[in-house]
Amino acid sequence: MRVLRAAGYKSMPWKNGGGVTTEIAVSPADAGLDAFDWRVSMARVESGGPFSSFAGIDRTLSVLEGEGIVLDVAGQPPARLTATSAPFFFPADRPTGAELIAGPITDLNVMTRRGRMRHSVERLVISAPAEIGTESRATLVLCLGGEVVVSAAEPVRLGHLDALLTASATAGLRIQPIDDTTVFVVRINCIRAND
Incomplete structure (x- = not known):
């Protein structure tokens, strides 16, 4: 059992360079964005736009703070997520765009390598x-x-x-x-x- 304190989380740029993500935990330890088996992180989303694409990855997004976000995942109806919505699961390699409902949000991202x-x-x-x-x-x-x-x-x-x-x-x-x-x-x- 490991206790992970918010003050010790690691921050890094988004894969698409559009913002900063805060990594809570990753496996294997210190794995990069192309080599993890699983990853849990948070991100501050300041504006709408495209999501980073992660080949072979499944993803779940939850809103932690803010009014919410509307996700447009290719092949699915738009999904409106708020701080009270159920976590939203989608393939991270499908083209995905986002629009903020009313101002910035902080979200929780969980990603796992599909098939593994x-x-x-x-x-x-x-x-x-x-x-x-x-x-x-x-x-x-x-x-x-x-x-x-x-x-x-x-x-x-x-x-x-x-x-x-x-x-x-x-x-x-x-x-x-x-x-x-x-x-x-x-x-x-x-x-x-x-x-």
Whole structure:
């Protein structure tokens, strides 16, 4: 189990040079944009325009802050995403454009290499203790607003935009909110040949 503090995240330019992304976690460690198996990051989107294309990558986008964004993914109807919308899954190698609804946003991006890994993203608003299953190769819990305490051998306190990354486990995590808090639960799995 690793605690990832927001102050320690790494910032880098977008693949298309149009902005800056903040990397929360990547596997393998220190993998570049063309070599990761999976990657979790945040980005500040200041204006509309085309999204970077990532060959062979599946992506899920969620709005963390701001009024929202409308994504136009080739072959799909436009998707309006807000801070209360369900996370939106799409192929990152399809041409994708975006328009902001009303001003800049911050988004959460989860990407996995198609055919090798798969992921799911869940947004939970919690006001009471919650059990989070961790039956995956990796589980990342990101705290958005407020604070939570995660039960472990040594309890871990996560503040705004801090994260907890666990390796494969069968036991769940118990999350105790200090106040009403939103958490994002990212589960990443390998794809087996018989899947």
